[in-house]
Amino acid sequence: xxxxxxxxxxxxxxxxxxxxxxxxxxxxxxxxxxxxxxxxxxxxxxxxxxxxxxxxxxxxxxxxxxx
Amino acid sequence: xxxxxxxxxxxxxxxxxxxxxxxxxxxxxxxxxxxxxxxxxxxxxxxxxxxxxxxxxxxxxxxxxxxxxxxxxxxxxxxxxxxxxxxxxxxxxxxxxxxxxxxxxxxxxxxxxxxxxxxxxxxxxxxxxxxxxxxxxxxxxxxxxxxxxxxxxxxxxxxxxxxxxxxxxxxxxxxxxxxxxxxxxxxxxxxxxxxxxxxxxxxxxxxxxxxxxxxxxxxxxxxxxxxxxxxxxxxxxxxxxxxxxxxxxxxxxxxxxxxxxxxxxxxxxxxxxxxxxxxxxxxxxxxxxxxxxxxxxxxxxxxxxxxxxxxxxxxxxxxxxxxxxxxxxxxxxxxxxxxxxxxxxxxxxxxxxxxxxxxxxxxxxxxxxxxxxxxxxxxxxxxxxxxxxxxxxxxxxxxxxxxxxxxxxxxxxxxxxxxxxxxxxxxxxxxxxxxxxxxxxxxxxxxxxxxxxxxxxxxxxxxxxxxxxxxxxxxxxxxxxxxxxxxxxxxxxxxxxxxxxxxxxxxxxxxxxxxxxxxxxxxxxxxxxxxxxxxxxxxxxxxxxxxxxxxxxxxxxxxx
Numbered sequence: 089x090x091x092x093x094x095x096x097x098x099x100x101x102x103x104x105x106x107x108x109x110x111x112x113x114x115x116x117x118x119x120x121x122x123x124x125x126x127x128x129x130x131x132x133x134x135x136x137x138x139x140x141x142x143x144x145x146x147x148x149x150x151x152x153x154x155x
Numbered sequence: 156x157x158x159x160x161x162x163x164x165x166x167x168x169x170x171x172x173x174x175x176x177x178x179x180x181x182x183x184x185x186x187x188x189x190x191x192x193x194x195x196x197x198x199x200x201x202x203x204x205x206x207x208x209x210x211x212x213x214x215x216x217x218x219x220x221x222x223x224x225x226x227x228x229x230x231x232x233x234x235x236x237x238x239x240x241x242x243x244x245x246x247x248x249x250x251x252x253x254x255x256x257x258x259x260x261x262x263x264x265x266x267x268x269x270x271x272x273x274x275x276x277x278x279x280x281x282x283x284x285x286x287x288x289x290x291x292x293x294x295x296x297x298x299x300x301x302x303x304x305x306x307x308x309x310x311x312x313x314x315x316x317x318x319x320x321x322x323x324x325x326x327x328x329x330x331x332x333x334x335x336x337x338x339x340x341x342x343x344x345x346x347x348x349x350x351x352x353x354x355x356x357x358x359x360x361x362x363x364x365x366x367x368x369x370x371x372x373x374x375x376x377x378x379x380x381x382x383x384x385x386x387x388x389x390x391x392x393x394x395x396x397x398x399x400x401x402x403x404x405x406x407x408x409x410x411x412x413x414x415x416x417x418x419x420x421x422x423x424x425x426x427x428x429x430x431x432x433x434x435x436x437x438x439x440x441x442x443x444x445x446x447x448x449x450x451x452x453x454x455x456x457x458x459x460x461x462x463x464x465x466x467x468x469x470x471x472x473x474x475x476x477x478x479x480x481x482x483x484x485x486x487x488x489x490x491x492x493x494x495x496x497x498x499x500x501x502x503x504x505x506x507x508x509x510x511x512x513x514x515x516x517x518x519x520x521x522x523x524x525x526x527x528x529x530x531x532x533x534x535x536x537x538x539x540x541x542x543x544x545x546x547x548x549x550x551x552x553x554x555x556x557x558x559x560x561x562x563x564x565x566x567x568x569x570x571x572x573x574x575x576x577x578x579x580x581x582x583x584x585x586x587x588x589x590x591x592x593x594x595x596x597x598x599x600x601x602x603x604x605x606x607x608x609x610x611x612x613x614x615x616x617x618x619x620x621x622x623x624x625x626x627x628x629x630x631x632x633x634x635x636x637x638x639x640x641x642x643x644x645x646x647x648x649x650x651x652x653x654x655x656x657x658x659x660x661x662x663x664x665x666x667x668x669x670x671x672x673x674x675x676x677x678x679x680x681x682x683x684x685x686x687x688x689x690x691x692x693x694x695x696x697x698x699x700x701x702x703x704x705x706x707x708x709x710x711x712x713x714x715x
Contacts, residue, residue, distance in 0.1 A: 123494060
């Protein structure tokens with residue numbers, strides 16, 4: 089079977105992309121939901137970090153099979 | 156600190172948030188379906204095929220304990236008690252985890268048992284096994300049900316979700332994926348949960364520290380009695396938890412910690428899934444490293460909330476229920492404060508993952524103990540492997556349904572939430588005395604173990620009820636003129652352990668001992684040291700245990 093790290097990579101990548109794209113959208117169309125430190129756009133940089141982590145997990149484990 | 160009912164608004168979700176939550180639910184169901192094809196026999200279902208690497212087993216071992224109730228509760232406890240909460244993650248966990256890996260795991264793993272009660276059967280007798288099996292099954296279902304109740308309560312309070320709907324959807328999802336592939340799907344979802352919690356909640360601590368100005372600024376702004384680990388422990392009146400170092404070391408550091416981490420099947424089952432003895436021994440030792448990092452989420456966020464609530468300019472206050480501060484609202488309110496849409500969905504998914512993985516962990520432990528230690532042991536001794544696999548699946552569904560029933564019960568009687576905090580000291584604290592004596596002293600007898608365990612559990616319950624209903628003064632238990640509920644928990648665990656320990660020895664002196672030849676492989680001193688694969692010292696469990704111990708000491712010195 090595929091190792092669990094492969095699935096962790098898939099999920100993190102998908103979630104990270106959604107958060108990152110949402111952050112980009114709200115950068116241009118500011119949300120009504122104002123948050124403390126919202127001007128630092130944590131959705132953009134944290135979303136990017138999640139994507140990077142997810143892609144790393146995915147790439148390292150995509151060809152691995154565990155018995 | 157000022158706490159007013161300023162913030163009662165629920166957290167609104169938008170499309171991106173819902174998409175992430177839906178993705179998580181679809182993902183865990185998909186994982187269960189994918190793993191079903193690899194679940195061919197009872198070893199696959201109950202022990203995940205014994206094929207896991209030490210890191211997989213270690214993260215599952217840690218995550219089984221890292222439920223959302225734990226995260227919300229400990230962040231709230233930090234707000235209430237201060238930095239002393241870090242003791243739960245450091246001295247209250249790491250020494251016990253290292254002891255399990257170094258000294259106890261060889262006996263557990265090598266005897267090829269399916270559960271902790273299974274060890275009690277081999278070492279002592281059937282009645283001790285059944286006593287522990289039944290008490291563990293009841294405890295597990297209660298914890299699972301309360302977990303479900305707490306989840307529904309939080310989703311209702313903070314998101315405005317329907318109480319029944321959120322509980323049934325989560326419970327059904329857990330029932331489906333655990334029924335399909337047993338422990339393996341529970342372990343896989345626990346690992347997913349681990350990453351969701353770190354990516355979903357650690358950002359709260361980062362943003363909080365940015366707002367306040369860093370760790371040093373944070374520690375400078377909380378009251379001195381809330382900002383240290385040991386330097387205020389000589390006098391209970393000088394620290395937020397109102398406890399002395401004796402209670403921390405004996406109650407938490409020794410009895411509660413060792414009782415939980417070395418005998419609670421919920422966590423130990425994850426180590427049983429490791430692919431060989433070295434991996435099983437490494438499991439709790441590896442898990443000790445991320446365990447020591449968890450305060451970076453719970454303690455830091457609790458202290459951040461404390462500082463924000465103390466500054467009227469910040470406009471932050473915990474919720475109140477009927478005039479009482481709702482400490483569990485700490486983390487959700489910080490999520491609402493810092494997270495924009497998208498990240499809110501991730502934060503909620505992390506909490507949901509914590510709740511559901513916690514429930515899946517309890518259910519997978521329950522189905523194993525029920526199948527082997529109650530059904531096969533008492534009801535059908537000749538059951539085939541295929542039949543046991545079927546029983547395990549049925550037990551999963553029945554366990555989930557009973558959990559839902561417990562959750563409705565909890566809804567009707569909210570005070571049973573209080574009792575939950577004490578259940579571990581009822582079951583695990585005396586069990587640790589039984590295990591310790593059984594594993595390291597050959598002449599401990601089956602009668603001594605059974606009656607000692609029963610007396611330890613009984614006295615712990617009586618002490619709890621005695622304090623609750625005013626029959627016993629809690630100061631008598633805590634040996635102090637001051638004491639919090641937490642201090643009473645620690646000390647009650649110590650007394651229950653001591654009573655079980657003493658009675659077991661006393662009764663063993665006068666009752667029939669098992670022949671030594673029956674105890675080979677089960678008791679230290681009668682067992683030849685298991686030969687491990689020859690590996691360099693830097694790959695051995697002892698090396699990582701030393702590293703873990705060094706980190707533990709440094710952390711305690713730094714925050715002394």
